[in-house]
Amino acid sequence: MKYRLKILEEMVDVNVSHSDSDQTMQAIIEGREYNVHYQNVMDRCFHLDMNGKLTEVFVAAGNQGKHVFVNGHSFFVQDADQLIVRSSRRKGPEEIPGDITPPMPSVVLRIMVKEGQRVKRGQGIVVVSAMKMQTTLVAPTDGTVKKIHTTVDAKVAPGDILVEIEKEIVDNE
């Protein structure tokens, strides 16, 4: 079986053959070979023998991926084939909106722009706050504020489009 697994921005092919009956698996990752024997010792915890090295790993389901803990490090691993592709909302080459979305679950503190306002790349658009830390979300490009989809005090999450910015196309002719 072949998996294409994503950690952060990196996608890596994992070729696997396994045997349920004796709980073994052979994996080849970017040319690295692993002979694995695994045991599900308790809830979401596996004891692995990888090429003779013993490791305990923990795996918990997450949103569109799994959280894995190994030796003090945690990784969010996703199956690239199972990721839901976000609809691009592109209307055409002339209108490419820039989406302002928060990097973490947070509360909107201040909206610094109005609909129809022209903004420059890097200009502050929305201030959000989480765990006593304020972050200013900035315009990714020069453009015009097309629509504001949020209000002050709204609770927002990554993926929520707070403000749409219509990118300004500079005529180079």
Place this chain on the structure above:
Amino acid sequence: MTMFKKILIANRGEIAVRIIRTCREMGIHSVAVYSDVDTAAAHVLEADEAVLLGKPEPSESYLNIERIIDVAKSTGAEAIHPGYGFLAENPEFAKCCEAAGITFIGPPSSVLRDLGNKTVARRIMESANVPVIPGMIEATHDIALLCREAEHIGYPVMVKAVAGGGGKGMRIVFHPEAMEESCISAMSEAEKAFGDGSLYLEKHMKDPRHVEFQMLADHHGNVVHLFERECSIQRRYQKIIEETPSPAMTPTLRKEMEKVAVSAIKASGYINAGTVEFLLDQSGQFYFLEVNARLQVEHPITEMTTGIDCVQQQLEIAAGNPLRFTQGDITHRGHAIECRIYAEDPEANFFPSPGGITLYREPCGPGIRNDSGIYEGFEVPMEYDPILSKLIVTAQTREATRRRMLRALRTYVVLGIRTTIPFLIDVLSSPEFVKGNTHTGFIDHHFENWSQSREDEDAARIAYVIEEITSHGKASPKVSKKGWPTPWETLGQWRM
């Protein structure tokens, strides 16, 4: 000897749990207070009684003085323990407690008022011959004055907020050209954070060690110290690792600093548990920084090495009892280190990482203590500061303690949110930490562009696959998700 029968804990998270534990052990009935998002929080579950304060915004709940006093009255609590942060150093709150006939477990409101104003604190110390960092003893809004004073003190200078704390309203200025702008931004930050934008200056010290002394003072004139803690490993002025004893301490230096710490406490009229903070420069000179007029986050390392329960001492002092030991009775054994575990993503510039904890396994073994405010299944709210727990480890020597802490960190499983654990592992493994070359510039110098080690990535990929094949398509996530499941979740295991 008297003791309270019922105490209200005006706080949340790990410190509220910590205080409730001592109350339990002393047979004192505990009252927890909480906001809407904390209805299933650990401190609420641990207490004998719990009362809802209101909405999650701190002003509606944990900072709501009127409401908290009302709850204390209606539940019959005789005293309030404010923990740290929130109302712990708020003189108004202490005064309201005093007026309501409820004992505030901490120093008198007048002392909180004096020590909360950093320039008043500096003046008190100067007049008691406590060495202070060269700088201003009057705060001001006058930026031109600040610029002149900076010339007088000599660059680099630290611009600081008089009502400040936690690094807010602070700027280091190396050159006169940056001074005006730094003052303007510090002033605005301080105004927003503390309601007071006035600033003062101190000479900036290069890579000092942050060394503090834990003090106890009762109502009968007894003042003792419980030795020092070094808290130099900081990120953006937030402490992340603390240890005792300080690697830089010598018996002579300790004797000098303890004397000064005692003078500082006596000069300010301090009662109850407090900490005198110093900066120790590279030549061995030390200067008063401030008094932290509360129980501090890092108090457990003192508890581990002295065997004294600081919360218990706070309650005894507040109840009017004299200290049961003298300075000569207090000893310090072994070494202890604390790592603060924050809900932050160290790979994303330490952005806060609130959310649901899907898997949680605490480290254990000899010499390990974990003061935690979370558990598996808990939704860490976004409204409060990101401290999840404190991992405290003790052993006979510093090196043994360091290794024990590494073992503990590597077995501390927190999944579902990001934590600073991988970062802490690398800090504690670094050669400079091993040598004890710690100072407040440590993180900036050695860990500026840190990213998590990738050596376990293959193991993570293999673990993913194994979980996938052994769960045979049981796809629904443990953390409850709102809305209808998508076909991707219900389709089950399939492969091309």
